[in-house]
Each structure stands twice: as C-alpha cells, then as structure tokens.
Amino acid sequence: MPTWGLIAEMTVGTGDRKHVEAYVLTHVEGSRDEALAELEGRARRFTPEHPRNPKRRRLFRDGDGFVLVIDGSWQSYSARFTVAELLEDSAAPTPRREPEPQPQPQPEPQPEPADAVPPRTPPLPSAPPARYADGVPVKPAWLGRSDLP
Template sequence: MTGDGGVTGDDAATWWGLLVEDYLQIMGPGARNHSITPLAHVRGTREEALQALRERALRYEPRHPVNPYRKLVYRDGDVFLMVLEAATGNYCYRFRAAELLWDSAPRPEPAG
C-alpha cells in the first residue's frame, strides 16, 4: 500500500515485504552489526508471500562471509533462518514476510 490511506480486506491484494535481517560480526568478537533489507515486494496471500520468501532464502547469497564452508537453512514457523559457517565464525540471517502497511513512495512492482 502506498500513502493513499485505507487497507483493503482482500488478502490477494495485500503487499508483502520480503525482508532479510543480518547479524554480522564486525570489529572483533562480541561486536555486532544488525540491519534489515527488503529483498522484494510481492502481492498476494500470506502463503504466497511465504513461498516466495522460502525460495529467496534458499537462493540467498550474502556478501559475508565470502567463502563459507557450510550453509544451513531452517524454518521456524513463518521465519527462515540461515547459518553460514566460515573460518571467521558463524554468520546468521533471518528472513521474514511482513505486510506492507504504508509506503510513502509509489507502489512497488511485484518481484519477477
């Protein structure tokens, strides 16, 4: 939805943000950096958004670490978790679908 106000009751018309949260270890052990990035916006039901999110989570190739030796992807309810094991430690990514309630910019185009 964009800045035009009301919410429709039509679940198929709902916009969802496919989001990734990363927790990167920086500046030594114990120091953390957290960010949330929209990967895409999709229109449809929650189930359709979760299916699109699942596909994104399985294909996701983060910038860090550069050469992980193991990649694990878990599902916990509506959340997908990725753990990358690397020589420098573990890197964790969380994927979730969130209903877009307000957007001051023009309506996003659906993911292709």
C-alpha cells in the first residue's frame, strides 16, 4: 500500500523577508483518492498566520492538490497543498519485526473438586438514588467513597 505525503508550501514572513517554505503535514497510507480527500479537508480548515485580517479567501483545485489564495489589506498570501507519493525517507523508522508466536502446550483440563464454590453472581442493581423534584440526587455520588482523599 503506497504512502502519500501531504505537503503544504506557504508564504511566510512579511515585506522583504516574505518567502515560501514547504512542510510535510502528515503521511496517509492508502489510495491516492483517500490522500486527496484528507488533503482537501486540511486545506479547507487551514488558517495561516498571515494575513492577520483576511479580506478574501479562495481555494482552487489543481491536478495533485489545492491552491489557497488569501487577499490581505495590502498583499496576498498563498499556500499550495500537494499530494505526493513517498518514495524514500532517510529518517523513517525501521519496521519492527514481530517475533513469530511459539505454540504453547495446552494445559490438561483439571476436574472440578466436589466442594468447589460456585462462581459468584453479580449483585442485583440497587434502587435508584433518591432525587429532589428538579432531578438532583439527595446524596452526592462521591459522598462515602473510600477511594477519594
């Protein structure tokens, strides 16, 4: 099953220091359509740091993802959301190999002793707690509990 990377490239900074940075949002295992559906949800919910007071927000579908354009008071900012298949990851965790289960010998059934105590049956439910007319219990549920300090 392929692993898909959900990637966001967005405008960060302001003025002369404004530039584009890429981030891997998450990985999705499954079909490309499942990854695109997850990416669309993230693109719709995405709220960038800039612009602080957005005037207009537009989300476009592109071949492998989405482009979000947000117009601010003075400048527009953009974010590109892309689905890409993960081919290699130098920092991927190595898959743990589960040890094969060893067959366990089945214990011999023991005959029940004649004087065995029958299993304990659960107590019958007690009467519902007394309540005031507005539905509030007369005695709080925590009162009398020994497991509380």
